[in-house]
Amino acid sequence: MGQRMPNLKISRRLALVTVGAVTALAAFGATFAAAATPSPGPTLSSATGADLVQDGIQLQNPTSTATVSQAAAQQTALQAFLGSSVRETVLANFSDTHHVPAINALAWAVSLTFPSGINPTSEGPPPGHPGLKLSYLVVFIDATTGAFIEATSKG
Amino acid sequence: MIDHHSFGWRSLRLLVTVVAVLAMGTVAVVSGASAASAKCKPNRPNDGKAYWDGWERTPNSTVGGVYSQIYNYSPWVRDTSGVSAWVMLNNTSSKWAQDGWLESTGGVRYTFVQWTDSGGAAHEKWFSAQPVGSYSYYTTLWNNPSGKFSFQVNSRTIDTESAAFTPNEAEIFGEIPSLWNQMPGAKQNYENFQDSHIYISGWQNFSGTNYNTGGSNFGNSHVDSTRTDIWDNACQT
Numbered sequence: 001m002g003q004r005m006p007n008l009k010i011s012r013r014l015a016l017v018t019v020g021a022v023t024a025l026a027a028f029g030a031t032f033a034a035a036a037t038p039s040p041g042p043t044l045s046s047a048t049g050a051d052l053v054q055d056g057i058q059l060q061n062p063t064s065t066a067t068v069s070q071a072a073a074q075q076t077a078l079q080a081f082l083g084s085s086v087r088e089t090v091l092a093n094f095s096d097t098h099h100v101p102a103i104n105a106l107a108w109a110v111s112l113t114f115p116s117g118i119n120p121t122s123e124g125p126p127p128g129h130p131g132l133k134l135s136y137l138v139v140f141i142d143a144t145t146g147a148f149i150e151a152t153s154k155g
Numbered sequence: 156m157i158d159h160h161s162f163g164w165r166s167l168r169l170l171v172t173v174v175a176v177l178a179m180g181t182v183a184v185v186s187g188a189s190a191a192s193a194k195c196k197p198n199r200p201n202d203g204k205a206y207w208d209g210w211e212r213t214p215n216s217t218v219g220g221v222y223s224q225i226y227n228y229s230p231w232v233r234d235t236s237g238v239s240a241w242v243m244l245n246n247t248s249s250k251w252a253q254d255g256w257l258e259s260t261g262g263v264r265y266t267f268v269q270w271t272d273s274g275g276a277a278h279e280k281w282f283s284a285q286p287v288g289s290y291s292y293y294t295t296l297w298n299n300p301s302g303k304f305s306f307q308v309n310s311r312t313i314d315t316e317s318a319a320f321t322p323n324e325a326e327i328f329g330e331i332p333s334l335w336n337q338m339p340g341a342k343q344n345y346e347n348f349q350d351s352h353i354y355i356s357g358w359q360n361f362s363g364t365n366y367n368t369g370g371s372n373f374g375n376s377h378v379d380s381t382r383t384d385i386w387d388n389a390c391q392t
Binding site for chain 1: 203204205207235236237239241243245248249251253257259260261263265267269271272276277278279280281282283311312313314315316317324326328330332366368
């Protein structure tokens with residue numbers, strides 16, 4: 001009996017030290033992970049990141065401030081595709097690495113939608129694809145100059 | 156010593172020459188602008204069906220590329236539609252890659268590229284347009300670089316995308332989304348597909364078969380082995 005008490009004390013100390021170490025490690029890990037993993041860039045609900053990446057396009061967090069307003073960018077996008085309406089708009093560091101040369105710019109990504117049955121593009125080879133409906137159409141407007149950069153869609 | 160008499164004649168001749176050159180330039184600019192903006196409302200009903208006019212080639216072997224020098228014509232486009240002219244590589248009617256010009260509502264124009272992925276979905280990008288009234292070479296290449304479709308304008312690559320199929324056909328067409336719209340070209344101002352070539356183990360004249368899905372609404376003329384012209388029969392100029 002007499003020999004058991006010191007062992008118990010040692011076990012309690014060991015347990016306390018272990019718990020403390022694990023807690024400290026967990027806290028450090030969480031902090032490190034938060035610092036090492038970039039926060040997700042701007043997203044569009046209408047076009048997934050995977051959709052855009054397939055076309056060489058990436059949206060990342062903006063690293064500067066837009067000099068062109070969101071409203072002005074939306075107006076330019078609407079004029080580029082008359083008859084459409086705005087679904088959503090985000091500001092992003094935009095890149096298109098499939099374009100030659102690659103494009104990198106601070107841009108407003110303006111997602112547009114068309115009335116049902118309207119398709120502003122080619123239907124492909126004859127006899128065409130009458131049911132071809134765009135699942136998204138995103139227009140990229142330079143947030144520094146206000147110029148149209150490009151648009152992308154999937155149907 | 157200045158011979159004022161002689162100087163006067165020289166000045167007059169110079170003045171006449173300058174005026175003549177300016178007049179010719181003005182006529183050229185005006186006629187060029189007229190040709191470039193030859194929009195013509197065909198006054199046909201909206202049937203909601205797409206139409207094509209141009210030519211195609213089906214060699215039943217791998218086609219590595221197609222190009223054509225296409226006139227950047229500006230047609231009449233009804234609201235919320237797009238009229239286009241393009242070159243294309245395809246395999247059946249469900250797999251394709253193409254580039255060309257496209258004009259949508261309000262005279263907004265683009266250079267566009269479009270291709271289908273392995274799931275059959277069509278992807279498209281719109282870029283800034285070539286000038287109306289000019290000619291541009293539009294090219295679509297397969298497997299150059301390897302595994303890619305590359306799209307070129309005036310021999311400069313503008314975009315590359317993953318190639319999900321092997322082409323065995325090539326097409327060069329004008330396209331409208333419904334009869335409301337003007338097919339590129341008019342009776343006296345054709346849409347030209349010239350210097351057209353196809354790559355089948357090497358570049359060769361396109362030598363395609365003319366194809367018009369709109370019957371008497373449209374016309375086409377097989378000028379030679381590299382050129383076909385198309386037009387809308389409802390339009391004179």
